Amino acid sequence: MSGDDYLALLKRARERLPDDISKVSRFELPEIDVLYEGKTTVWRNFGDVADVIRREHLAFFQYMIRELGTAGTMDGRRAMFKGRVVKKNIEDKLGSFLNAYVYCQECRSPDTRLVREGRTMVLRCDACGGHRPVAVRKAKRTTRESAALQEGKIYDVLIEDIGKKGDGVAKLGNYTIFVTGAPRGAEMKILIEKVTGNIAYARPHVE
Ligand SMILES: [Zn+2]
16 A cells, blocks of 8 residues: 555545544543663653643552553653553553543543542543542552561561661561561571561571
């Protein structure tokens, strides 16, 4: 197919789009601008997209990393993802986000707001007045955080601090561990003696 043929085809396809679709897309999403720096994916205009869809940057970012199954950070107006994430994948997840948290289900307008009503989040449409509850998922825990510390087992830790009673303090996932007689800065093996909630007591383990 020649370039001219393609353009003609594109023009015809655009003319065939029903009117309501162009009316509904009242906001103009910028083309997603992605580049790769080594093994990092940089979404350069993440902030611009978040502004256009008028959603909280952090919540939008957290949705993206969860759905993309990666880790990442926000760097000013940029979003950085660990690993190489293909652009198509980002576009797909953005589409899912729009359907879940932006578009009105009744009139498809993007002129909506997320408002908290009691314990639920509700998507309210300014165009038609429609509203529906939206599911808000909690951030996924990392495997390290969800792994339960077990009494009688040995773990490798770094003693980050010294507690009021002179014990070494280490952190592991959600746990704070007090280690008898451990000096600050030591990387050591410890034996867990007791676990109470998120607090654990241990002693240095010598092999
Ligand atoms: Zn609506």
